[in-house]
Each structure stands twice: as C-alpha cells, then as structure tokens.
Amino acid sequence: MKTLAKKDLVDVLRYWTGHCTVMTPGRKSHDEIVFDEFDEATFTLDYRKPSLPPKSSCLPQSETIFQVDSGTYEPRISEAKVLLFGIRACDMTGILQSKSFMTADTDDVFYRARAENLATVVMACSGPQNETCFCTTTRSGPFSKQGFDLQFYDVGDSFLVEIGSDKGAVLASAKGFAEADDEAARKRVELFRHEAQGRIALLPEVSQAMERLERGGVSEELWDKFGSKCIVCGGCTYVCPTCTCFNVADRHSGNGGGERIRTWDACLYAGFTKEASGHNPRKTQGLRIKRRHEHKLLYYTDRDTHEGLCTCVGCGRCSDYCPVHIGTIEVVKAIAGEQS
Amino acid sequence: MGDYSTNMYSPRAVSIVRTLPQISEHRLFQLKLEDGGTWDTFGHQPGQFIEVSLFGKGEAPISISSPPTRPDTLEICVRRTGKLTDALFELGKGSRLHIRGPYGKGFPLDRLKGNNLLLVAGGLGLAPLRSLLLYVLDRRDEFGDLILMYGTNSPDNVLFKYELLSFFDRDDIKYLYSVDRDEEGIWKQYVGVVTGLFDQATLSPDNTCAVLCGPPIMYRFVLEKLLNLGFSKDRIYMSLERMMKCGVGKCGHCAMGDKYCCTDGPVFNYAEIEHIKEAI
Numbered sequence: 001m002k003t004l005a006k007k008d009l010v011d012v013l014r015y016w017t018g019h020c021t022v023m024t025p026g027r028k029s030h031d032e033i034v035f036d037e038f039d040e041a042t043f044t045l046d047y048r049k050p051s052l053p054p055k056s057s058c059l060p061q062s063e064t065i066f067q068v069d070s071g072t073y074e075p076r077i078s079e080a081k082v083l084l085f086g087i088r089a090c091d092m093t094g095i096l097q098s099k100s101f102m103t104a105d106t107d108d109v110f111y112r113a114r115a116e117n118l119a120t121v122v123m124a125c126s127g128p129q130n131e132t133c134f135c136t137t138t139r140s141g142p143f144s145k146q147g148f149d150l151q152f153y154d155v156g157d158s159f160l161v162e163i164g165s166d167k168g169a170v171l172a173s174a175k176g177f178a179e180a181d182d183e184a185a186r187k188r189v190e191l192f193r194h195e196a197q198g199r200i201a202l203l204p205e206v207s208q209a210m211e212r213l214e215r216g217g218v219s220e221e222l223w224d225k226f227g228s229k230c231i232v233c234g235g236c237t238y239v240c241p242t243c244t245c246f247n248v249a250d251r252h253s254g255n256g257g258g259e260r261i262r263t264w265d266a267c268l269y270a271g272f273t274k275e276a277s278g279h280n281p282r283k284t285q286g287l288r289i290k291r292r293h294e295h296k297l298l299y300y301t302d303r304d305t306h307e308g309l310c311t312c313v314g315c316g317r318c319s320d321y322c323p324v325h326i327g328t329i330e331v332v333k334a335i336a337g338e339q340s
Numbered sequence: 341m342g343d344y345s346t347n348m349y350s351p352r353a354v355s356i357v358r359t360l361p362q363i364s365e366h367r368l369f370q371l372k373l374e375d376g377g378t379w380d381t382f383g384h385q386p387g388q389f390i391e392v393s394l395f396g397k398g399e400a401p402i403s404i405s406s407p408p409t410r411p412d413t414l415e416i417c418v419r420r421t422g423k424l425t426d427a428l429f430e431l432g433k434g435s436r437l438h439i440r441g442p443y444g445k446g447f448p449l450d451r452l453k454g455n456n457l458l459l460v461a462g463g464l465g466l467a468p469l470r471s472l473l474l475y476v477l478d479r480r481d482e483f484g485d486l487i488l489m490y491g492t493n494s495p496d497n498v499l500f501k502y503e504l505l506s507f508f509d510r511d512d513i514k515y516l517y518s519v520d521r522d523e524e525g526i527w528k529q530y531v532g533v534v535t536g537l538f539d540q541a542t543l544s545p546d547n548t549c550a551v552l553c554g555p556p557i558m559y560r561f562v563l564e565k566l567l568n569l570g571f572s573k574d575r576i577y578m579s580l581e582r583m584m585k586c587g588v589g590k591c592g593h594c595a596m597g598d599k600y601c602c603t604d605g606p607v608f609n610y611a612e613i614e615h616i617k618e619a620i
C-alpha cells in the first residue's frame with residue numbers, strides 16, 4: 001500500500017504525461033464531465049459517473065484497421081500508451097470482460113494491442129454515484145478486486161493506493177507516493193470498502209431475472225412491449241462498457257486505395273442481422289431487445305465474467321440514458337415482476 | 341510490448357483462374373494462390389467458408405464449393421445480390437482479390453464416415469454441400485449409400501447442371517431432384533417441393549446421417565419429414581446462414597442464443613440448436 005497527498009496528485013499526473021497519454025476526468029463546457037487528455041485547467045476529482053465508459057480506449061468508436069494501397073492491406077496496430085486515471089470499478093470490470101472476449105479463442109490484435117498498452121488507475125467509489133448504480137449486485141464494484149494497475153481510495157486529504165500489478169508498482173514509484181504498509185492503512189481501506197458496499201442497495205431482481213431467463217420463463221409479450229416503445233437509437237449499446245459488437249466498412253481515398261475501418265454497431269438495429277436475401281432471422285424489435293438482455297444476463301461464459309455475476313457490470317448507464325426507459329434495471333424489474 | 345504480427349483479419353491475395361457462368365446471376369470462380377502452389381496448405385474442410393475482400397466493397401462470407409481432395413483450385417459459387425458480389429462479377433481471369441479463412445466448423449467427416457448419407461439441398465444451398473458431395477465421391481469407400489436430393493424453384497435454376505447430370509450414369513449415388521414449378525412443362529422429374537422426393541427413397545434412420553443446406557423454409561419442412569421418419573436429432577446436420585462481418589467470433593452479428601454461427605457453425609446438428617428459437 002502507498003499513500004499520496006491530494007495536493008501532490010497534479011504533479012504526479014503531470015509526471016505520468018511524460019511517459020504516456022494520461023486520460024482524466026475533466027469538467028468541460030456545460031459542466032459536462034468528460035474523460036479526456038489531462039488538462040490542469042479542467043481536471044476535477046468531483047466527477048461521479050462519467051456518461052461514457054472508457055471502452056473506446058481499447059475499441060474506438062471508429063478506427064482504421066487497415067491502410068489499403070495498391071492491393072496490399074497494411075494493418076494499423078496502435079502503439080499508443082494510454083493511462084486511464086480515475087475510472088470506476090464497474091468500468092474496470094468491463095475492460096477485463098471485454099479483453100477476455102476479444103482476445104480469447106480467436107485473437108483480435110487491434111484490440112489486444114490497445115489493451116496491453118493500457119494502464120488503469122481505478123478510483124474506488126465511496127458509495128453510489130447516482131441512483132442507478134447496482135455494482136454490488138453484479139459483483140463489479142464499488143472497488144476492484146483484480147485487473148487494475150493502481151487503485152485509489154479517497155480518505156480525505158490523501159489517497160491510499162493499492163498496487164495491482166508490476167506496471168502499477170512502476171507508476172507508484174513517481175515522486176509523491178510514500179509507503180503506507182501499516183495496519184492502520186489496511187484497516188482504513190477495509191472500512192472504506194465496507195461502508196461503500198453498505199451504501200449501494202442490492203437489486204435482487206437481477207438474479208431473479210437471470211433465473212427466469214435460464215428457465216425460458218419470460219413471455220414474448222414482455223419483449224414486444226419493450227420493443228414497441230424502443231426508438232432504435234442504439235444508445236444503450238454505446239454507453240455500455242461491455243458492448244463490443246462492431247461493423248466493418250471500406251473508405252476510398254482515390255486511386256484504388258483507402259482505409260478499412262471498424263465502428264461500433266448495435267444489435268438493436270434491424271440491419272444488424274439482415275441477410276443479403278432480405279431474410280432477417282431476428283424479425284422484431286422485441287426480439288432484438290431480448291437478444292441484448294439475454295447476452296448480458298444469460299449467454300455469457302465464466303471465462304469472460306471474471307469475478308462479475310454476468311456481463312452486465314451494473315453501471316446503470318443504459319437506465320440513465322435510454323430516452324424511453326428500457327435500461328437493464330427496468331428490464332430485470334419487469335421480468336422479475338411477471339406472473340409465472 | 342506483445343507480439344502483434346499474426347493478424348486474423350489480414351486478407352491474402354489470390355487470383356481468378358477461371359470464371360464459369362452458372363444459371364442467371366450465379367457464377368463459379370476458380371481461385372489460385374499467388375505463389376502458384378496447391379491449396380493443400382490452406383487446410384480447408386468441406387462446409388467451411390472464406391471471407392472475400394474487394395477493397396472499397398468490403399468483405400462477404402462465401403462457402404467453399406470444392407473439396408480438399410481437389411487441391412488444384414479453390415472454387416466458390418457466387419450469387420449476385422449487392423455491392424461486393426456485383427463487383428466480383430466484373431472480374432475475369434487473372435484478376436486479383438483477397439480472402440481470409442478457412443473459417444467455421446464444416447461437416448463432421450469423422451461422424452459421417454461409415455454411415456449412409458442423405459444430402460438435401462435447396463437452391464444455392466448446393467454451393468456449400470457440393471464440397472461434401474465431391475469429397476464423398478472422391479473417397480467413396482469410406483461412406484455407405486449416398487442419396488442427393490436437390491430442389492430448385494424452376495428448371496432454369498439448377499446449379500452445376502452438367503456435373504449433376506453425370507450422376508445419373510453412376511450407381512454409387514442416387515440423385516433425385518425436384519422443381520417447385522414448371523410453367524413450360526419441360527421437366528421430366530418431380531415437380532413440387534423437395535420433401536416430395538422422400539417417397540422415392542428408402543431410408544434407414546439408424547445408420548443414416550442427413551445433411552441439409554438451403555433456405556430456412558426448406559429446413560422446417562425437411563426437419564419435420566426426417567423426425568417423422570425416426571431420425572434422431574443428432575443425425576441431422578444443417579448449415580446455417582447469418583449476416584456475418586468478421587467470421588471469427590468477434591463482431592457479434594451472427595450470434596444466435598449461446599452460439600456464434602461463424603465459429604460454432606455454420607454447420608450444426610439439430611440437437612445443438614433446437615433450443616435456439618431464432619436459429620431456423
């Protein structure tokens with residue numbers, strides 16, 4: 001364990017920028033909190049849950065995967081070294097789960113290169129960041145148990161800092177960090193975790209819904225009801241830390257060359273499964289919403305979940321941002337509330 | 341820094357040796373490796389597919405139509421339906437294109453060996469099934485009786501016509517075919533849907549494996565027929581089509597239930613996917 005005085009944090013961040021691109025929360029125009037390159041003028045520690053998860057650090061919303069020139073496909077593997085400062089434990093779990101999905105069995109090198117060159121500094125939550133947090137249910141927060149390089153606990157004027165990896169040890173060798181490996185520090189962290197956990201209400205409907213999905217006991221009417229409300233914006237998949245589906249397209253730049261790019265895609269769109277013949281095996285919006293939730297709550301593998309309950313990490317963003325209230329919270333509540 | 345030199349998305353260049361027009365809007369392409377070598381090194385199995393790239397038009401999954409027992413060329417049979425396939429039809433002998441693969445789980449040869457085989461194809465479904473059909477004919481003594489049922493919508497739409505006609509002269513394959521409609525009255529064989537052909541064959545469900553390849557509607561009717569005849573679900577194999585982007589289990593497009601069609605399939609036995617409502 002290490003300790004770092006809050007007044008020294010900016011110096012540390014500045015020091016880290018000499019070695020990699022440091023992403024931190026910043027208060028931007030209209031008071032919007034955005035994770036962006038460290039900028040002293042906007043940097044803030046008062047940031048709660050950022051609206052976007054950090055998934056674009058490994059899977060950008062749009063990225064060039066091949067540069068194509070006179071018939072040769074040159075892969076564009078990112079060499080960027082990026083440090084994410086202050087991500088939340090739910091999002092850390094999201095990165096772990098997605099990394100496992102994207103690199104196990106078949107290896108997505110574009111993803112892996114970014115993930116392996118990523119450093120993560122988790123800011124443990126002292127309680128819910130807003131009313132939609134349910135990470136204690138999905139076992140993905142309020143603090144991280146694995147995968148992080150450093151984890152910060154805000155204990156007033158200073159942070160207690162847990163080292164999670166060799167990379168983290170190097171990061172914590174920066175000027176300002178001091179040794180804090182004593183009984184008092186450990187007890188302080190224990191107390192922090194205990195209190196934080198106690199402040200985040202459990203959402204028993206999650207496991208009830210999972211059981212019901214497992215049994216095949218959810219009615220088609222329930223999905224159709226959500227389907228008829230859905231405006232097909234796809235926003236839930238964009239704000240989700242564990243949604244990684246993508247599309248691939250080519251972009252010409254004249255003289256036969258150009259770029260092959262990939263972009264985020266969403267299983268909520270009808271075109272996502274439509275075949276060239278016009279046949280669409282997932283015919284209705286209700287079935288598409290069913291797919292999204294079954295993927296989070298039913299069709300996950302132990303390989304990918306790590307310590308989480310499933311592949312929803314309980315960040316609550318889909319419930320925060322869905323304009324017509326079809327977030328995971330609303331869906332699990334509807335499933336659990338259905339008469340069997 | 342890790343090792344990022346092996347990239348499953350990197351396509352390799354191949355060139356077209358020959359194009360053979362099939363029926364309207366369908367064409368067979370014979371491909372060769374740029375280094376001139378045989379396709380032995382490619383390691384494809386009957387039922388697998390490749391991703392074909394034409395820069396600017398994207399990529400599309402296309403079944404391999406030729407068997408590994410004929411490694412001089414790799415054949416694909418393509419239906420013209422859109423951006424990429426339109427552009428493919430503009431290409432002729434000597435043109436270059438890019439491919440990656442082979443992908444997916446093909447027909448389970450180890451399971452099929454020693455059994456009688458009933459192959460049922462509908463329309464373009466013959467394209468993937470042909471890789472198995474020719475494989476079996478090339479290794480004829482490893483399999484039992486062979487029946488091919490092939491249905492198309494009209495007499496004008498029979499793929500691989502001359503190859504199929506030659507089967508009438510062989511006594512190691514029973515070939516039955518049907519057309520849905522015959523408006524000009526030129527068809528000498530069965531008119532009606534492919535399931536009607538079952539009356540012309542004697543099948544023993546205990547030592548026969550059925551392999552189906554065709555449009556979803558065909559699966560529903562043929563499955564019903566086979567189950568009524570007493571076929572067990574794990575003796576019925578089918579190749580499924582899905583919208584696919586990556587072909588390697590990452591993009592999510594082909595997911596159905598707990599399976600990814602591109603890596604867990606495209607060939608499944610019925611017992612594996614029966615519980616997945618949207619599968620068929």
Ligand SMILES: Cc1cc2nc3c(=O)[nH]c(=O)nc-3n(C[C@H](O)[C@H](O)[C@H](O)COP(=O)(O)OP(=O)(O)OC[C@H]3O[C@@H](n4cnc5c(N)ncnc54)[C@H](O)[C@@H]3O)c2cc1C
Pocket residue numbers: 274275276277389397398399400401402403404416417418419420421422423424425426464467468580581582583584585606
């Ligand atoms: C496993 C498998 C095997 C196939 N084998 C053959 C074959 O042997 N011969 C053949 O002619 N066709 C085959 N298809 C269908 C073929 O992939 C589509 O016809 C093709 O993608 C159409 O591309 P397009 O650009 O011409 O059409 P457009 O409609 O202009 O574009 C559709 C785009 O969507 C994507 N796409 C991926 N999968 C599909 C799909 N299943 N249906 C529609 N679009 C898809 C591609 O990126 C494609 O470029 C197969 C499909 C699958 C899944």
Ligand code: SF4
Pocket residue numbers: 236239240241242243296311312313314315316317318319327328
């Ligand atoms: S499904 Fe919703 S609550 Fe779960 S991780 Fe995704 S955005 Fe967060």
Ligand code: FES
Pocket residue numbers: 583584585586587588589590591592593594595600601602603
């Ligand atoms: S085609 Fe991308 S996951 Fe199957």
